[in-house]
Amino acid sequence: VAGTDHGKASDESLPAPVFVLVAPQMGENIGAAARAMWNFGLDRMRLVAPRDGWPNPRAEAMASGARRVLDRLRLATTTAEACADLTYVFATTARERSLTKLVVTPEHAMAEARAMTAAGERVGVLFGPERAGLETADIVRANAVVSVPVNPGFGSLNLAQCVLLIAYEWQRSAGVATPPDYRLAGARLATGLEVDRFVEHLVERLDDVEFFFPEHKRPSMIAHLDNLFRRAPLTDADIRTLHGIVRALAVKVPGRG
């Protein structure tokens, strides 16, 4: 593998897979693939015999913001050369092949890649040229095939889209929990007591206008309100707003309250 590290130093010790673009045609697509990778923190690309040579101004223009990926890339003249130091290689392909191969989903592949790179293995993912895809000889070289489970009646992922989905699954495989989260705009969630006090305030004012009628339905009606104001998490700011609304709306009935 002929190294062409210009710019930042390459840090091959970080465990992450290498994406190998085999015989890419359009410079724009190389740039778009670089962007797709860097969106998910991947920056190790290798190019095998790019049609228009290297460097490629169109690739650089398209990669803007993800130049880091191009600055670190390595050129190779053959797939064998690009894979020489890799210990496990996935080949991306949608087309059916007459080969006996392990076929995995992107999710499975990147979970495996995560485990293997953590154990010191050097993992690569091969992407074929636009339209034609990988040649059989390149797929033979791979240890497994990654296949995106697209609509059987319509599978039309372009090179950068395929790179994007695999890179996305790499990021997902980190298992960095991104659970559902309430993004709070300069606020904190209201406490149970704050909600209680608001509901009490509301009920008081509603009692003022004899809202709860007939009397025997009062408990269930209050439970309904209580539930309603607990369905969505409210912030302390929301609670203040609600108090304000109730105060503004409530007509103080003379002789009551």
Next chain:
Amino acid sequence: VAGTDHGKASDESLPAPVFVLVAPQMGENIGAAARAMWNFGLDRMRLVAPRDGWPNPRAEAMASGARRVLDRLRLATTTAEACADLTYVFATTARERSLTKLVVTPEHAMAEARAMTAAGERVGVLFGPERAGLETADIVRANAVVSVPVNPGFGSLNLAQCVLLIAYEWQRSAGVATPPDYRLAGARLATGLEVDRFVEHLVERLDDVEFFFPEHKRPSMIAHLDNLFRRAPLTDADIRTLHGIVRALAVKVPGRG
């Protein structure tokens, strides 16, 4: 929502989310979004006030193969109109907003969407215009925000890429198990007995040439071979090939065997 169903009949009874493109600018991007959706079997798109009007020849040219999505699409003049019949709406946005909103991953969003649509809810996903993204007013309308967890230092998904990732997660949420699978090219996996017989054959021929030396290491060396030929699943065809190789290589030593 002004329906513009030309071509195939719309079947709104199928449980799947609607993708709402708000104020898209380039026809090409509308076409690319249609392709991205249809790759994962989604065909319900709505357009809110597309900049260049509708129909759009560039969208149609780009969508080729996914024309079905454009044929079924609905036009609306406002986001409110496009969402009028929806009961749960996700807004896709990468930008930080000064709103208190539930923020979920694409995976979580589409798992929720799968459950909700199955229960009869009408779910939509809003996508903002290129570059600018959704306006705050549109995000307010949504019940939750979907945020793709991109590289904090570089998030540059274009419209069709964002649509692609959400559509991909919709497909994944089907839970249609796509376990790792050996794609067998006109062959079946070899039975244990077939592998046994091959290893026996190999050991016989290796014994002919006194391969296992010293004698006390013979069992562990055979175990190693046994293990080696069981690591990768072999097909019946592979076994025949291996027998052939051993036969071809083995030199029949006179006076032995």
